[in-house]
Amino acid sequence: MNKGENMEREILKNIDFKKGKGLVPTIVQDFQNEEVLMMAYMNEESLKRTIETGKTWFFSRSRNELWNKGATSGHYQNVKSISVDCDYDTILIKVEQIGAACHTGNRSCFYRKLY
DSSP: OOHHHHHHHHHHHHOOTTTTTTOEEEEEEETTTOOEEEEEEEOHHHHHHHHHHSBOEEEETTTTEEEETTTTTSOOEEEEEEEEOTTSOOEEEEEEEOSOSSTTSOSSSOOOOOO
16 A cells, blocks of 8 residues: 555545534535536445546435436536545535536536625
8 A cells, every 4th residue: 555545545534424414515626627516415435436436426315315426417527536625524526527517407506696
């Protein structure tokens, strides 16, 4: 195991899933232009699947199940990087977005301007 793998394991071990009752907020951002595309929740299993497959997996609070972004729409997210914030309680995933990120058909879920 190299130094990078040790660091990755240490980061994974420290992610605070307990704070959010098993879930952590996850921000998804376009890796090229840094546009924020969406926010969803991950549990340990969805994070593990995301790392293993290179595609995003999330946990649906309303359906109480894992879901693979793009499985039904074809609008997959190819993972380019995964970072964790300073408190280990929020994840940032940079992706190559295929099609729309939002279920409404918009590229980003943040298309309503408030201010």
